[in-house]
Amino acid sequence: MIVRIAQYPLKKRLLYGIASTAGVLLAQQVLASIAHGRLTFLLISASLPLITVLFGAWSGALLLTTGVAYGALWLQPIGSFAVDEQPDRIVLLAFTVVGGLLIAAGQQLAKVARRAGRAEAATRDAADRLLQVERDARHRFDVALDSAGVPFFIVTPVVRERHIAELRWDFLNEAAMQLFNPAAGVVIGSSTAYVRPTGWDTDLLLDRLAPLAERDGRDAFDVRVQGDDGEQWFHVVAASLEGSVVAWFGNITPRVRAEQALSEADRRKDEFLATLAHELRNPLAPIRQVAEILEQPGLTDQRTKWCITVLRRQSAAMALLLDDLLDVSRITRGALTLRKETVALREVLDDAVEIARPLLEAKAHEIVVELPPRPLHIQADRLRVAQVLGNLLTNAAKYTPPGGYIELTATADDAEIVLSVADNGIGIESDKLSAIFLMFSQVNPDHHREGGLGIGLALSKSLMELHGGRLTASSAGKDRGSCFSIHLPAQCRVVPAPVPTRDAPAIAASVGKRRILVVDDNVDAADALTALLELEGHEVRTVYSGEEAIGILTHFSPEVILLDLGLPGMSGIDVAQCIRATPATKDVTMIAITGWGQPQDRERTAKAGFDFHFTKPVDVAQLSQAIESAVAAT
Structure with a gap:
């Protein structure tokens, strides 16, 4: 207890010392009252070790001196420091000696208390440090595990x-x-x-x-x-x-999926090699047989022509296989370059139909081609887009029973241009839709076998991605037909540049009579163009401002609008946007007639919805071709 008290702060020790001394003195006073002072002063010695431990030897000596004086006052004669009785003197001396020993003991005890206090403090500090080290280690452990x-x-x-x-x-x-x-x-x-x-x-x-x-x-x-x-x-x-x-x-899901993909790719590779061997043997067999026939004597001209036809057909089939393989290789190596040009979408669709026509006619399919109501031009590689569409049409013909129905449609809006090939053939099961664009994939390798290496759709998908577009597929299920769609971004749509001027412009006699609206604030230019169009047999209305153009559309429905851009008040761009926003006139063919012919000007007219952009003075032959194109598209 004394060791513990000795470690208290000074104020706290002082309170304990005063309290203990007061307690001892109070007890001594009580005993002195009862025993008339005899030997009761010795009680003060009880607090000497405590006072010495708490405040040092000087405090113990002071207390001992006080005790001796106090005892002398209460010994005979009472009230005097003189001690007459020999026994009392012995007691007082004994008190002094014992008190001195108690003070010495208190000093030793104080030393022990200080050492014990330092040891306890060191132990407590060590324990605190160990606890902090443990907390830090746990925190680092948690941070390391969480950050891993x-x-x-x-x-x-x-x-x-x-x-x-x-x-x-x-x-x-x-x-x-x-x-x-x-x-x-x-x-x-x-x-x-x-x-x-x-x-x-x-x-x-x-x-x-x-x-x-x-x-x-x-x-x-x-x-x-x-x-x-x-x-x-x-x-x-x-x-x-x-x-x-x-x-x-x-x-490890990515690793497992990669292993599964590698296994699947290895399986498809084996199937591809087997298919390639099969597809190459197919044309090689008749070629070899025809070679043997040509060696026979007495071969008729008819038989020779037949042999030549067979050789051409089978060598063309082999060339197609090799072309597909080379295209895939070029795309894989990033060596395929698109040759983009401005081309009429109608021409691309015609090229695609020609590619698939032999198979379509051989299987007696009905094909329907639906074009947009307005002429549409795109910036694309004409050969590659036609190749993809031709591949889709060929696949539709392959996997549609004889006498089937195939539809090729083209639509366009502000977001994208969509070219779709739909059929009523064998369809595609839902669990196979995600795999048909993989390399060497066959829709159904066991049934409806129609040849091919299984790379056509993968090649087509890559070609469309090079154009910034995508290729999608959908099907209602087995035997319910399928639909493949090419999605090209709206940025592919462009206004075609004028064709070279003819040496001798001539009025196209083949252009039928059409309703045309001429809008130009230059009265002479508008009237002259109107007269020229009327000579061609068209029904023409003429206005000289944008507001008049909008107004006349309430009672006149033109098929073609020739619109000047630099109109006073409502500009030609504003008029075009208003016309496109009106359902009744959104599909009318609009031709820009302007003095502005820079690339950025053509971009402005394309965004506003114009189908053609001509700079003044307008070449009559080019204008007639544009009107003829618009007529053909309606």
Whole structure:
């Protein structure tokens, strides 16, 4: 107790010293009153060690002196410092000697108290430092595990009847917590039987981890999880830890999927090589046979012509196979370059139909081509777009029973241009739609075999992506037809540049009579153009401002509008946008007539919805071709 008090601050020690001294003096005063002062002063010696320990030897000496004086006053004669009786003198001397010894003992005790206090303080500081070190180590451990990004957990077994009945979550880092459903609530302390990562199996955790809690060791295994994001795979590495189990587990789904993809690619490669051998043998067989026929004597001219036809047809088939292979190789190496040009969409569709026409006619298919109501020009590689459309038409012909129906349509809006090939053929099952654009993929390699290497759709998809577009497929199911669509961005749409001026402009006699509206604030220019168009047989109306143009559309429905851009008040761009925004006139063919002919001017007219852009003075032959194109598109 004294050692503990000695470590208190000075104020606290002073309070304890005053209190203890006051208590001793009070007790002494009581005894002195009862015993008439005889020897009661000796009671003061009881506080000497305490006072010495608390305040040092000088305080003990002061208290001892006070005690001697106090005793002298209460010994005979009372009230005087003189001590007459020999026994009293002996008692007083004994008190002094004993008091001195008590003061010396108090000094030693003070030293012991200080050493004990320093030892206790050092022990307490060491304990505090150890606790802080432990906290820092735990914090670093938590930070390291959380920042690793790899799920980590510790589980402790719950034993019932000498058997591990379940496991309890004792620790999880942040990466592991992300795998739990937020609705799971508190995870730490919960049983794995009730709270576990989404999609994980309870029995698997218990069966694989419980043995590690009973004996030292480690284990590694893969876990397949069917979660909200589909099938996922985790690789778990677990080890024993003093009756618990620690485990790391990493998401190996990308690796597993890559391995599956490699396996699938290897399988498709083998199928491709077998198909390639088959497809090359098909034309080689008749070529070899024709070569033998040509060696026969007495060959008629008719038979020779037939042999030549067969050789040309079969060599063309081989050339197509090789072209597809070379195109795929170029795209893979990034060596394929598009040759973009401004081309009428109608011409691209015509080229595609010509590519597929032999197969379409051979199987007696009905093909319907639907074009937009307005002429449409795109900036694209004409050969490649026609090649893709031709491939889609050929596939539709292959997988549609004889006498089927195939529709080729083209639509355009502000977002994109869509070219679609739809048929009423064998269709595509929903689980195969995602795989048909893979290299060497066959829609159905066992039925409806029509030849091909399985690279046509993959090649077509890559070609469209080079154009900044995409290729999509849809089907209602088996035997319910399919639809393949090319989606080109709206930026592909352009206003065509004028064709070279003819040496001798002539009025096209083949152009039928059309309703035309001429809008120009230059009266002479407008009237002259009107007269020229009327000579060609067209029905023409003429206005000289944008407001008049909008007004006349309420009672006159033109098929073609020739519009000047630099109109006073409402500009030609404003008029064009208003016309396109009106349902009744949104499909009318608009031709810009302007003095502005820079590329940025053509971009402005294309965005405003113009179909053609001509600079003044307008070439009559070019204008007639534009009107003829517009007529053909309606």
